[in-house]
Amino acid sequence: MRQEKQLLLDEIKEKVQGAESFLLTRYVNMKANSSHEFRNQLFKVGGEYEIVRKRVFLKAMESTDLQLSLENLQGHIGIVFATQDPIETTKIVFKYGRENENSVEVLGAYIEGQLLPAKDVEMLSKLPGKQEMRSQLLATFEAPMAEFLAVLEALMTSVMHAMDNKSSKDAEGSQESAESEEPKEPEAQS
Secondary structure (H helix, E strand, C coil), X not given: CCHHHHHHHHHHHHHHHHCCEEEEEEECCCCHHHHHHHHHHHHHCCEEEEXXXXXXXXXXXXXXXXXXXHHHCCCEEEEEEECCCHHHHHHHHHHHHHXXXXXXXXXXXXXXXXXXXXHHHHHHHCCCCHHHHHHHHHHHHHHXXXXXXXXXXXXHHHHHHHHHHHHHHHHHHHHHHHHHCCCCCCCCCC
């Protein structure tokens, strides 16, 4: 094997072995400007896009437990490495493919230790991202506590209002009794 190919193979092996998640894609009619735009979108969510030769990629995969065949890899292939949130990365890939006349198509993915077919990856792309799921979970935990605090606050407020009403009625009652106890001046007799 020539030295250039060996360096390329070593680089791909290192990235595949170091990646927790990656998507295997097929690209068609991708121009340089759109490829640059795609890479920028992926970079924003912690992704990286590599275009590789099939045979080099298959040799790199031999060093892992994952086995792929050439029949599954039709056309030009690229790999999207997801370094942060694989769900957000898959969303970007599917969105980009839809918006650009299916120039990028997902063939499969390796996400957190599992090899997934394209249809499962598409289902994953429709799920909310990690941050959305975390906020939904926190809202679920927070809702009962917030409702409990609202009930306690309503009870405390009602007690305060009852005491305030009672004190205002007592003040009015004592004022009326004070007015009724004032001595009356005797009327002059004629």
